[in-house]
Amino acid sequence: xxxxxxxxxxxxxMFSDHWKPKVIAEMxxxxxxxxxxxxxxxxxxxxxxxxxxxxxxxxLRIDFRDGSVQLNEGEMFVIKKGKEHKPYAENExxxxxxxxxxxxxTGNEGGNLTAENDVWI
Numbered sequence: 001x002x003x004x005x006x007x008x009x010x011x012x013x014m015f016s017d018h019w020k021p022k023v024i025a026e027m028x029x030x031x032x033x034x035x036x037x038x039x040x041x042x043x044x045x046x047x048x049x050x051x052x053x054x055x056x057x058x059x060l061r062i063d064f065r066d067g068s069v070q071l072n073e074g075e076m077f078v079i080k081k082g083k084e085h086k087p088y089a090e091n092e093x094x095x096x097x098x099x100x101x102x103x104x105x106t107g108n109e110g111g112n113l114t115a116e117n118d119v120w121i
Contacts, residue, residue: 008094015036020119029101030099035095049081050079051097058094060088060095062077
């Protein structure tokens with residue numbers, strides 16, 4: 001068996017689209033997803049699961065109906081299940097998401113920013 005590390009920079013160089021998470025690994029029923037974000041997303045929530053944002057490069061603001069959190073490179077934040085939120089990045093930000101397999105990026109909101117699920121790179 002060959003053991004090989006996953007290199008974030010190499011994986012991030014494989015795509016350029018925004019708001020389209022790409023799966024790079026699984027642990028039990030959880031997926032590690034890389035995504036590039038730029039601009040404003042939609043208000044949404046995930047009723048059945050928490051969602052973790054880990055900023056690899058850039059800055060990300062996550063808005064809530066009652067405030068916001070600013071994440072800088074090397075920081076993370078866990079959004080509790082059912083909490084409505086809206087990510088925003090003035091400039092491109094590269095993020096590692098950790099969430100259960102099958103989670104839809106727009107929650108129940110749908111729309112043109114809904115990404116295809118379970119896309120591996």
